[in-house]
Amino acid sequence: MTSNLTDNTLDLDQAITSIKIWDQIRDAAQKSLRSEPVLEKMAHHIVLSSKDMAQGLGRLLSHQQPDTLVSREELEELFSFVAERAPQIITFAAADLEAVCERDPAATDFFVPFLYFKGFHAIQMHRFAYWLWQNGRQDMALFLQNRSSVLYGVDIHPAAKLGKRIVFDHATGIVIGETAVVEDDVSLFHGVTLGGTGKERKDRHPKVRQGAMVGAGSILLGNIEIGHHARVAAGSVVLKDVRAHATAAGSPAKEVRG
Known part of the structure; x- marks a missing residue:
């Protein structure tokens, strides 16, 4: 079964789960700040000052990009635009985090893969690219594909169909x-x-x-x-x-x- 990312019907149980996972990520970020204060700016901007997982994920992906001709702010706006129209992208991301923690012993909590695992990041970048491709914005979708390839060493065509609870282990x-x-x-x-x-x-x-x-x-x-x-x-x-x-x-x- 391939879960349908183009179906805008939001599963209520999955939405509640994503909220609970985000709360746990916030708690872990607070603990991380106490042990590694040098990471305070990153953890605060991406996690602690984000109102929900949608905003946090958009900030995470946009701030991994070099701030060149397409600015991080423009990318963050793009991810927010897509997430508002396809909220299941966020519930799929939460499901992916659950899968990583179930299958990968290196994932000690949700915070670790959310912030540090490029396999998780590459999957989420693809979800945004896929929505853009399906909605007539092929050039922007191809831009995100290129960014994923350059940043993570993962090359997924924007039209490829991915389900949920996917794990890319190491990913390179x-x-x-x-x-x-x-x-x-x-x-x-x-x-x-x-x-x-x-x-x-x-x-x-x-x-x-x-x-x-x-x-x-x-x-x-x-x-x-x-x-x-x-x-x-x-x-x-x-x-x-x-x-x-x-x-x-x-x-x-x-x-x-x-």
């Missing part, structure tokens, strides 16, 4: 093509490519179904399907479908169990 070198689909509860490790073979023209990228995991350095090519809760071992080259709950490994990959 992840590439996701235009017609790829990454459903809910998927984990991708660093160096994963969801690419094309060069032989297909339209629907040409992998579909990674709910709960699947793709190991570091794996290359998945073509309009193939990685089934629900399937596993792809690190370093694999996958050119064919992988069945649900199966594990694939090797180059070219073969199912080793399932």
